[in-house]
Amino acid sequence: MISNFFQTPIDYLKGVGPSRADLLKKELGIHTFQDLLNLFPNRYLDRTQYYKIDQLQKTNTEVQIIGNIIHINTVQQKRGKRLVAIFQDESGKMELVWFRAHKWIKDNLILGESYVIFGKVNWYNGIYSMPHPEMELQTEHEKSLRSAMQPIYPSTEKLVSKGITNRVINNLMEQLFLESKNSFSETLSKPLLEQLKLLTKSDALFNVYFPKNLKLLARAQYRLKFEELFYIQLQLLRKNLLHKAKIKGYPFTKVGHFFNTFFNEYLPFELTNAQKRVIKEIRNDLGSKAQMNRLLQGDVGSGKTIVALMSMLIAIDNGFQACLMAPTEILSVQHFNRLKLLCNNLNISISLLTGSTNTSSRKKIHKSLENGELQILIGTHALLEDTVKFKNLGFAVIDEQHRFGVAQRSKLWHKNDYPPHVLVMTATPIPRTLAMSVYGDLDISIIDELPPGRKEVKTVHRYDSNRLKVFRFIKDEISKGRQVYIVYPLIQESEALDYKDLMDGYESISREFQLPDYQISIVHGKMKSKDKEFEMDRFKKGETQIMVATTVIEVGVDIPNASVMIIESAERFGLSQLHQLRGRVGRGADQSYCILMTSHKLTFDARTRLETMVKTSDGFEIAEVDLRLRGPGDLMGTQQSGVLNLRIADIIKDHEILKLARSYALEILKNDPSLSLPENLPIKNTYIQLTKYKNIWNYIS
Numbered sequence: 001m002i003s004n005f006f007q008t009p010i011d012y013l014k015g016v017g018p019s020r021a022d023l024l025k026k027e028l029g030i031h032t033f034q035d036l037l038n039l040f041p042n043r044y045l046d047r048t049q050y051y052k053i054d055q056l057q058k059t060n061t062e063v064q065i066i067g068n069i070i071h072i073n074t075v076q077q078k079r080g081k082r083l084v085a086i087f088q089d090e091s092g093k094m095e096l097v098w099f100r101a102h103k104w105i106k107d108n109l110i111l112g113e114s115y116v117i118f119g120k121v122n123w124y125n126g127i128y129s130m131p132h133p134e135m136e137l138q139t140e141h142e143k144s145l146r147s148a149m150q151p152i153y154p155s156t157e158k159l160v161s162k163g164i165t166n167r168v169i170n171n172l173m174e175q176l177f178l179e180s181k182n183s184f185s186e187t188l189s190k191p192l193l194e195q196l197k198l199l200t201k202s203d204a205l206f207n208v209y210f211p212k213n214l215k216l217l218a219r220a221q222y223r224l225k226f227e228e229l230f231y232i233q234l235q236l237l238r239k240n241l242l243h244k245a246k247i248k249g250y251p252f253t254k255v256g257h258f259f260n261t262f263f264n265e266y267l268p269f270e271l272t273n274a275q276k277r278v279i280k281e282i283r284n285d286l287g288s289k290a291q292m293n294r295l296l297q298g299d300v301g302s303g304k305t306i307v308a309l310m311s312m313l314i315a316i317d318n319g320f321q322a323c324l325m326a327p328t329e330i331l332s333v334q335h336f337n338r339l340k341l342l343c344n345n346l347n348i349s350i351s352l353l354t355g356s357t358n359t360s361s362r363k364k365i366h367k368s369l370e371n372g373e374l375q376i377l378i379g380t381h382a383l384l385e386d387t388v389k390f391k392n393l394g395f396a397v398i399d400e401q402h403r404f405g406v407a408q409r410s411k412l413w414h415k416n417d418y419p420p421h422v423l424v425m426t427a428t429p430i431p432r433t434l435a436m437s438v439y440g441d442l443d444i445s446i447i448d449e450l451p452p453g454r455k456e457v458k459t460v461h462r463y464d465s466n467r468l469k470v471f472r473f474i475k476d477e478i479s480k481g482r483q484v485y486i487v488y489p490l491i492q493e494s495e496a497l498d499y500k501d502l503m504d505g506y507e508s509i510s511r512e513f514q515l516p517d518y519q520i521s522i523v524h525g526k527m528k529s530k531d532k533e534f535e536m537d538r539f540k541k542g543e544t545q546i547m548v549a550t551t552v553i554e555v556g557v558d559i560p561n562a563s564v565m566i567i568e569s570a571e572r573f574g575l576s577q578l579h580q581l582r583g584r585v586g587r588g589a590d591q592s593y594c595i596l597m598t599s600h601k602l603t604f605d606a607r608t609r610l611e612t613m614v615k616t617s618d619g620f621e622i623a624e625v626d627l628r629l630r631g632p633g634d635l636m637g638t639q640q641s642g643v644l645n646l647r648i649a650d651i652i653k654d655h656e657i658l659k660l661a662r663s664y665a666l667e668i669l670k671n672d673p674s675l676s677l678p679e680n681l682p683i684k685n686t687y688i689q690l691t692k693y694k695n696i697w698n699y700i701s
């Protein structure tokens with residue numbers, strides 16, 4: 001009954017009518033009573049606070065002022081007319097401006113009467129003005145002042161211009177509460193309410209829309225944020241548990257000869273604590289009967305490879321094969337060489353399979369894969385070809401996850417009875433909060449510690465006008481035997497222009513760094529991959545000192561002698577890209593440098609990005625700033641934005657509530673996986689409702 005009431009189309013609310021209903025649907029996505037109930041205020045205004053005109057500032061958003069109108073007239077302008085009133089209080093004068101509904105306003109305003117006006121102020125032509133103010137006679141205003149905190153609802157230009165002002169929404173909300181007779185059913189369990197001292201659902205809703213005071217408002221918001229995050233986490237965690245219950249994996253019960261020998265005799269360095277912790281997490285997963293599906297996040301250079309290798313050794317110890325897939329040929333070769341070296345004394349058979357593997361080696365690989373002789377296969381997408389058949393693939397590592405689609409990942413799975421355990425490694429840190437919300441159904445391991453002795457890359461920001469100094473610096477470094485990257489942006493939308501920039505840059509660098517003293521390589525997306533590799537190889541061998549490139553070098557290239565990274569038009573790169581690029585240097589023993597070149601014209605966001613890069617090299621910190629600048633939707637791409645489309649909670653600011661909600665959701669599911677305990681009934685009912693009416697909360701994906 002109750003839930004049906006809230007599913008009533010919004011058209012049926014008193015005061016709405018067909019045209020308003022249409023607008024509410026189109027502009028705010030409000031179709032039902034429930035949708036209106038989920039239109040949480042963006043913020044609140046203290047309606048007992050009044051500004052004086054001489055206190056106004058250009059940065060003010062909405063303000064409230066008491067004063068009176070001393071003059072009204074119509075001003076002719078290029079397109080149509082505008083109505084301008086002079087409004088004054090004892091401290092000064094300002095203008096009120098209307099572009100529409102002149103007659104109605106002119107006829108209804110009373111000169112000399114005391115009004116309370118409310119709206120945004122602009123600084124225009126040397127005077128403050130307020131377009132389309134909400135106005136109330138002061139006497140009326142005082143009568144209607146129910147609550148000091150005035151909710152400000154999300155709105156659009158169109159709504160305001162059609163007369164659906166904040167006050168109208170407020171009235172609709174009042175009407176809704178009146179009609180619902182406060183019949184909001186409780187959505188959280190008693191123990192939760194008690195343990196967390198949460199307001200009840202009705203109290204919380206009431207105080208969010210009609211706050212009695214600041215303290216109650218804060219508690220109301222807290223309760224509703226908790227609830228929102230709680231149900232997201234509940235859903236994600238349930239998916240995860242179901243996955244674990246349903247998808248079986250091979251249990252790797254022992255850690256044996258290969259792992260132990262490697263660990264005791266051939267480990268080339270002491271593992272960091274973070275590496276040890278992650279290996280333990282993986283070992284635990286592998287020992288269970290469920291299939292592991294784990295995301296390993298760690299900054300560039302944090303040492304993910306060794307973790308991957310040691311996990312693969314566990315698979316081999318248990319009689320299974322393992323594979324490692326990388327997004328490019330260069331990276332696959334690099335992995336292959338490194339792993340081969342590490343396993344040198346272990347007597348393990350490792351092969352490399354890429355697009356350029358010749359037919360006869362290919363045949364050999366296929367054969368030894370099928371008969372189980374080959375233990376580790378490393379390669380590119382070539383691993384996914386139908387002809388590649390493992391005897392018993394038990395463990396798959398995927399490096400640099402973002403280059404692979406999910407479909408490709410699941411292709412690997414289908415090579416066997418049970419899917420192999422999967423470890424996805426990424427060097428693009430995702431802020432913890434975001435990861436918890438988006439990948440709540442994946443298990444996540446984090447390496448948040450760099451191996452000791454790593455020198456931080458010195459990062460500076462230089463303007464284009466200082467280019468000559470930068471060139472001198474480059475020459476100094478080259479004379480010490482170092483190598484230099486110079487990177488240009490390449491953005492799809494302006495590809496042609498970017499390409500020209502790159503070529504112009506290349507030319508001017510060639511003029512500055514002339515043969516025979518200097519050799520320059522260039523690599524960009526329009527080149528054939530053979531030519532690219534040839535140039536990369538020259539640079540790698542030290543035959544060229546400067547590598548001019550677009551962002552193709554972004555992923556994983558490891559050239560320890562390259563110690564200077566110059567990023568041209570750095571203001572055009574996103575933070576994570578800048579961070580990835582910087583990660584290309586600082587891999588050898590020498591002090592490395594990253595120079596961010598920009599013009600003088602910088603937006604606020606661009607400046608923040610540059611300052612962040614100069615200030616920190618912590619990938620997670622950088623990811624947090626990125627999240628703040630770009631918002632969660634942009635950061636994760638659109639496919640997950642449904643999950644992130646929060647109604648009241650804020651994924652960045654409400655981090656603590658999120659963690660709490662997650663831990664409670666986990667606790668409840670652990671004790672009562674099917675939510676059948678009587679005390680969890682409200683949770684079960686709400687959960688069912690949420691999945692039934694998908695439009696109620698759009699976070700249910």
Ligand code: ADP
Nearest residue numbers: 269270271272299300301302303304305306451
């Ligand atoms: P990632 O793949 O995470 O970017 P790598 O696995 O390539 O990082 O490791 C970067 C470098 O650090 C490699 O040269 C590796 O040998 C080295 N390394 C990894 N772990 C450690 C450690 N615990 N102590 C010292 N060096 C390490």
Ligand code: MG
Nearest residue numbers: 304305399556
């Ligand atoms: Mg790596």
